[in-house]
Amino acid sequence: MEKNTVELPPTSSVTLRVNGLSRQLNIAPWTTLLDALREHLHLSGTKKGCDHGQCGACTVLVDGKRINSCLSLAVMQQDKKITTIEGLAKEGELHPVQQAFIDHDAFQCGYCTPGQICSVIGLVNEGKAKTMDDIRDLMSGNVCRCGAYVNIVKVAQEALERGEIR
Amino acid sequence: MRPFTYTKAADVNAAVQEVSTHEGAKFIAGGTNLLDLMKIDVMRPAHLIDVTHIAHKTIEENDKGGLRIGALVTNNDTAYNELVEKRYPLLSHAILAGATAQLRNVATDGGNLLQRTRCYYFYDTATPCNKREPGSGCSAIKGYNRDLAILGTSEHCIATHPSDMAVALAALDASIHVTGKDGERTIPILDFHRLPGDTPHIDTNLKEDELITSIDLPAKGFPEHYTYLKLRDRASYAFALVSVAAALELDGTTIKEARIALGGVAHKPWRKPEAEAILQGKAATTENFREVAEAYLEGAKGYGDNDFKIELAKRAIVRALEQALKMEAAS
Numbered sequence: 200m201e202k203n204t205v206e207l208p209p210t211s212s213v214t215l216r217v218n219g220l221s222r223q224l225n226i227a228p229w230t231t232l233l234d235a236l237r238e239h240l241h242l243s244g245t246k247k248g249c250d251h252g253q254c255g256a257c258t259v260l261v262d263g264k265r266i267n268s269c270l271s272l273a274v275m276q277q278d279k280k281i282t283t284i285e286g287l288a289k290e291g292e293l294h295p296v297q298q299a300f301i302d303h304d305a306f307q308c309g310y311c312t313p314g315q316i317c318s319v320i321g322l323v324n325e326g327k328a329k330t331m332d333d334i335r336d337l338m339s340g341n342v343c344r345c346g347a348y349v350n351i352v353k354v355a356q357e358a359l360e361r362g363e364i365r
Numbered sequence: 366m367r368p369f370t371y372t373k374a375a376d377v378n379a380a381v382q383e384v385s386t387h388e389g390a391k392f393i394a395g396g397t398n399l400l401d402l403m404k405i406d407v408m409r410p411a412h413l414i415d416v417t418h419i420a421h422k423t424i425e426e427n428d429k430g431g432l433r434i435g436a437l438v439t440n441n442d443t444a445y446n447e448l449v450e451k452r453y454p455l456l457s458h459a460i461l462a463g464a465t466a467q468l469r470n471v472a473t474d475g476g477n478l479l480q481r482t483r484c485y486y487f488y489d490t491a492t493p494c495n496k497r498e499p500g501s502g503c504s505a506i507k508g509y510n511r512d513l514a515i516l517g518t519s520e521h522c523i524a525t526h527p528s529d530m531a532v533a534l535a536a537l538d539a540s541i542h543v544t545g546k547d548g549e550r551t552i553p554i555l556d557f558h559r560l561p562g563d564t565p566h567i568d569t570n571l572k573e574d575e576l577i578t579s580i581d582l583p584a585k586g587f588p589e590h591y592t593y594l595k596l597r598d599r600a601s602y603a604f605a606l607v608s609v610a611a612a613l614e615l616d617g618t619t620i621k622e623a624r625i626a627l628g629g630v631a632h633k634p635w636r637k638p639e640a641e642a643i644l645q646g647k648a649a650t651t652e653n654f655r656e657v658a659e660a661y662l663e664g665a666k667g668y669g670d671n672d673f674k675i676e677l678a679k680r681a682i683v684r685a686l687e688q689a690l691k692m693e694a695a696s
Contacts, residue, residue: 210368228371228413251401252468264470269464270397271471274371275415321466327445339601340465 218286255341265321301327430584436475459533535634558633578623587612605629
């Protein structure tokens with residue numbers, strides 16, 4: 200094999216605030232937030248589905264807002280408060296939205312669930328959903344191929360009624 | 366993704382300087398479309414300049430009674446802004462008809478204008494595409510073209526511009542404020558995007574070294590009679606087959622002014638002021654709306670799979686104007 204002589208730009212030091220902890224990484228600029236979380240911080244709860252912002256499996260909260268971590272460069276997320284599925288349970292107690300997914304049987308295979316949960320929390324934080332149709336529209340960035348939508352909508356409805364998000 | 370270098374620009378001038386001195390450099394803000402296209406090797410910038418740390422993140426009333434929207438305001442923050450909701454609800458509705466909450470939370474208004482077409486062949490690097498590889502040919506004209514353009518096309522490209530926001534901006538006569546190494550200038554929204562002609566690889570009239578700094582809305586926002594009607598294959602998170610931004614100013618049942626802009630039908634938001642003028646001083650009737658619709662689609666050309674869009678667009682214009690008249694704003 201020919202020796203690869205392409206010179207890659209150097210990695211740089213990037214500090215991410217994830218789930219309340221400051222984490223320093225040496226990463227290349229093209230590392231997405233999703234890859235930084237999964238491959239470098241080993242927080243594998245956030246899932247890689249399509250890697251193109253279509254499925255929502257990679258949804259995390261940045262400063263309380265839901266985003267697709269696959270379409271964001273980690274280097275651009277410094278100094279922001281990043282919350283992943285691993286950061287939701289507090290003192291051994293599930294986050295109310297996590298508990299609601301269990302109570303409403305709102306998942307089957309579970310692959311989309313971390314993204315769905317972060318997205319429901321983002322939905323409540325945004326405060327714009329007033330009707331069931333609003334919920335369906337504003338949750339359209341999270342695909343569930345098992346088709347658990349009916350119960351996911353129930354979770355979102357309950358979360359919106361409860362309102363309190365931490 | 367191909368390797369690239371990255372820097373953060375401290376202000377507009379630094380960003381403009383940097384882009385002029387780096388070959389293959391691109392600005393990045395939200396990055397939702399750019400990174401997607403970089404992952405599939407359609408866009409290959411050698412250097413990214415992060416512009417998210419410069420100013421232009423606010424929405425403020427300007428000295429002409431209109432609104433100045435900073436280019437870095439996100440799509441969601443714009444759609445849910447109180448002034449926009451109250452004075453330019455057409456813009457709010459159009460923005461919320463596009464993408465998903467996750468994307469709108471990150472995608473900026475400047476970036477929304479610069480998003481690339483969603484033509485399947487532009488995305489498929491295994492097929493020829495004049496927009497992606499100039500001179501390679503257009504796979505869409507004789508290929509599967511259900512989603513593609515019917516107005517302003519050329520023998521080189523039938524791509525559409527995918528933005529909903531830009532369609533509302535076209536109806537509202539917005540202007541785009543930009544800064545380049547030769548200074549600042551203002552581009553009317555209708556001159557911002559281009560028709561494909563024989564250079565379909567160039568989407569807009571923005572120069573390589575220019576950065577969008579704001580979007581300016583004139584005072585008139587048509588908050589009383591407007592609609593954004595978006596027809597698509599599913600009710601959420603799908604691009605428009607045809608969309609219509611319609612706004613009316615009425616004097617009783619007589620039309621003082623009508624604005625109509627179409628999305629999903631051309632390489633740019635489609636406005637035809639001479640056709641809009643047909644409605645001026647006329648009664649707001651379905652018959653008159655149909656007359657405008659016919660004028661709007663004059664010269665439209667189908668490519669097989671998308672032939673249906675010509676009649677669909679006409680009916681969408683009529684329905685949008687009827688909705689605007691009765692104030693059924695939801696699409």
